[in-house]
Structures are given as structure tokens and as C-alpha cells.
Amino acid sequence: MPESPRPLRTIAVLAFDGVQSLDVVGPMEVFAVANRFADPHRPAYEVLLATPDGRPVRANAGLQLGGGTALSALPPDVDTIVVTGGDEASMRHAVLETDLVPWLQDRTHTTRRIASVCSGALILAAAGFLDGRRATTHWNLLETMRQLRPAVRLEPDAIYVAEPPFYTSAGVSAGIDLSLAFVEADCGAATALQVAKELVLFLRRPGGQSQFSAGLAAQASATPRLRDLLTAIMENPTGNLSLPALAGRVGMTERTFTRTFRSQTGTTPARFVEAARIDRAKTLLETSTWPLARVAERAGFGSPDALHRSFLKRLGVTPGDYRERFGPRGP
Numbered sequence: 001m002p003e004s005p006r007p008l009r010t011i012a013v014l015a016f017d018g019v020q021s022l023d024v025v026g027p028m029e030v031f032a033v034a035n036r037f038a039d040p041h042r043p044a045y046e047v048l049l050a051t052p053d054g055r056p057v058r059a060n061a062g063l064q065l066g067g068g069t070a071l072s073a074l075p076p077d078v079d080t081i082v083v084t085g086g087d088e089a090s091m092r093h094a095v096l097e098t099d100l101v102p103w104l105q106d107r108t109h110t111t112r113r114i115a116s117v118c119s120g121a122l123i124l125a126a127a128g129f130l131d132g133r134r135a136t137t138h139w140n141l142l143e144t145m146r147q148l149r150p151a152v153r154l155e156p157d158a159i160y161v162a163e164p165p166f167y168t169s170a171g172v173s174a175g176i177d178l179s180l181a182f183v184e185a186d187c188g189a190a191t192a193l194q195v196a197k198e199l200v201l202f203l204r205r206p207g208g209q210s211q212f213s214a215g216l217a218a219q220a221s222a223t224p225r226l227r228d229l230l231t232a233i234m235e236n237p238t239g240n241l242s243l244p245a246l247a248g249r250v251g252m253t254e255r256t257f258t259r260t261f262r263s264q265t266g267t268t269p270a271r272f273v274e275a276a277r278i279d280r281a282k283t284l285l286e287t288s289t290w291p292l293a294r295v296a297e298r299a300g301f302g303s304p305d306a307l308h309r310s311f312l313k314r315l316g317v318t319p320g321d322y323r324e325r326f327g328p329r330g331p
Contacts, residue, residue: 006039009079009186012050014120015068016098018090021059022172023117024049027082030179030195037194038187050074052098060087071103079112080182082175085119085138094123101127108165113182115167117175124166125149133163138171156266157275157314176201222264225250230265230272237276238300243269277301278314285323292319 011031015024031045038044051057054070081104085091094100104114104127116124121137122145124130131151136158145152155161160169160178169178180201184192195201222230229250233241246269247257261269281299284290290298296307304319311319 006044008046010046010075011080012048012074012078013082014050015057015065015084016052016090016094017057018086019057019059019084020086020118020172021061021063023084023175024065026176027179030176030183033195033198034183034187034191037191044187052100076110081111081114083116083120083123085117091119091122095126113165113167115178117169118171121168122148125152129166133166134161135168136161136170137168226264233273233276237280241273274310278310281307285319286326
């Protein structure tokens with residue numbers, strides 16, 4: 001029996017004045033390049049730029065984006081909608097002074113995937129799509145998201161999060177990773193690899209890969225007393241970093257320390273220590289050819305098995321897979 005032809009999927013990338021230009025052109029390039037490799041006789045995607053009224057929009061870097069289709073003129077069978085992000089003023093305008101949110105709400109029954117890039121997640125949240133769901137956004141917007149929709153289950157470390165039919169990605173270039181994941185799901189891993197090579201990307205980063213160092217967000221909201229401890233953990237994640245030892249270093253009881261740590265960093269001491277050790281292991285895997293036992297030792301893990309378990313739990317890949325994707329290459 002002959003194989004059914006791959007359907008033509010319409011991808012609508014939504015933009016507005018003040019949009020981050022890379023949020024728009026990054027995903028559009030991924031889908032456009034995929035058309036060259038998926039099937040030489042039949043494209044996989046129809047890629048449309050959509051704007052609230054069809055008029056050109058001005059990106060936050062000054063680039064003017066034309067050739068858009070008005071939301072009201074988009075076909076009814078759009079397969080994937082990608083909501084891009086922008087600065088605070090443009091996001092507020094898009095939510096409060098355009099028909100974008102009600103239009104998205106009307107499209108949920110006919111659209112297979114609704115995705116966001118960077119601060120575009122705030123628009124999905126404003127529409128009520130993310131309540132009770134796992135989601136991510138740019139690390140600098142996590143507190144804004146918490147205040148806007150406390151019911152969203154934020155994954156602050158993730159490059160992107162899939163909670164079908166909704167998909168959220170972190171800052172700027174993470175939209176490219178999410179788009180590559182869509183290409184892989186639609187057209188296969190071989191096509192996604194060809195797209196990554198064509199765009200000179202180092203394959204597709206797994207969704208669970210941290211979008212920033214574990215210490216950045218925690219240090220940003222911590223008091224100087226606790227910030228010094230966080231810095232020390234990040235600089236040397238080996239040794240005794242048990243709860244009693246850490247509490248003793250700042251002169252607190254274990255109970256007070258745990259409560260203070262969580263309130264100031266949004267995580268527990270144990271999770272922060274694990275994240276610091278994973279960050280150190282990632283650096284060693286990216287820059288050295290050391291055996292995993294030595295990587296585990298220098299990152300503060302007690303054994304390669306502990307390293308393996310933490311990578312699977314937090315990143316969704318093994319240390320070996322991570323090194324294969326991001327480690328040093330030969331000449």
C-alpha cells in the first residue's frame with residue numbers, strides 16, 4: 001500500500017510592533033529551510049507572517065517586517081501558531097489593545113499546536129492557556145509570570161516545555177530549538193539534522209537543557225549574606241554541602257535556613273546544590289574528554305551513577321548524550 005503523502009502544514013508566526021525580530025525570523029527560517037529537505041517535490045510547510053491588522057510591524061531593533069497577513073484573514077486550518085515576544089510596552093499593547101487574545105482563544109479547537117517564544121508566553125498565560133500546566137519563558141520574566149498567573153507551573157530551567165497543545169520556549173534563540181523539535185516530530189530526525197546543519201546550529205538542544213546558569217536567578221533575589229553562600233557553592237560544588245553544613249555556614253538552624261533559602265531563591269538547598277553540580281559537570285563535558293568517573297568527582301557527585309541519574313532527571317539526557325551533542329570535537 002503506497003505511503004500517504006505528508007500533509008502541507010500552515011505555520012503562522014504572530015508579530016506586532018515592538019516584537020523581538022529573532023523571535024520571528026528564527027522559527028520562520030527553520031520551517032522554510034525544512035521545506036528544502038523534507039521532500040523535493042512537496043513542501044512540508046506554508047509559513048505565514050501574521051500581524052494584528054496585516055500591516056507591516058516594526059521590530060524592537062528597528063527592522064520593519066512586511067508581507068504579513070491579518071489575523072482575520074488567516075486560513076481556518078492553521079496547523080501551528082507561534083506567538084513571539086517583545087518589550088514590556090508592546091506586550092501590554094498586544095494583550096490589552098488588540099484582538100490577539102480572543103482570536104487565540106477561538107483558535108484552540110482548530111489548531112494542533114500553539115507555541116510561544118520568550119515573552120510570548122505571557123500572551124498564552126493572559127489567554128488562560130497555561131493555568132495548571134508546565135511552562136517556561138525568558139529567565140528575566142519568571143517573576144512577572146508568577147505575578148500574572150500564579151497557577152502556571154513554571155519550569156525555570158527549561159529551554160522549552162511541551163504541554164500539548166501548548167508549547168512554550170525560553171528567551172530568543174530557544175524558539176529555534178522548539179521549531180527544530182517541531183520539524184523533527186513532523187518530518188523526522190534526519191530532516192531536523194539537515195536543517196540544523198544548514199543553519200549552522202549544533203543540533204537541537206534538548207528541551208530540558210538549562211537556559212542559564214543555576215546561580216543567576218537565585219543570586220538576583222538573595223540577600224548579601226545568602227548570596228555569598230550561593231557564590232561559594234557555584235564556585236566549588238564539591239565537598240560537604242549537606243543541609244546541616246550549609247546552615248552552619250550562615251549561622252542558622254536547619255529549619256530557618258531551609259525556609260529562608262526557599263523564600264529568597266525559589267528552590268530548596270538540595271535542588272540548588274544539585275543544579276550547581278550539574279552546571280559544573282556540563283562545563284566539564286563540554287570542554288574536556290575526561291572519563292565520566294572523573295567528571296562526576298570534579299563536579300561533586302559521588303559516583304558516575306549519581307551523575308547519570310541527575311542528568312536524566314534534570315536534563316532528560318545522559319551525560320554521554322550531552323557530551324555527544326555539546327562536547328569537544330576533533331579537528
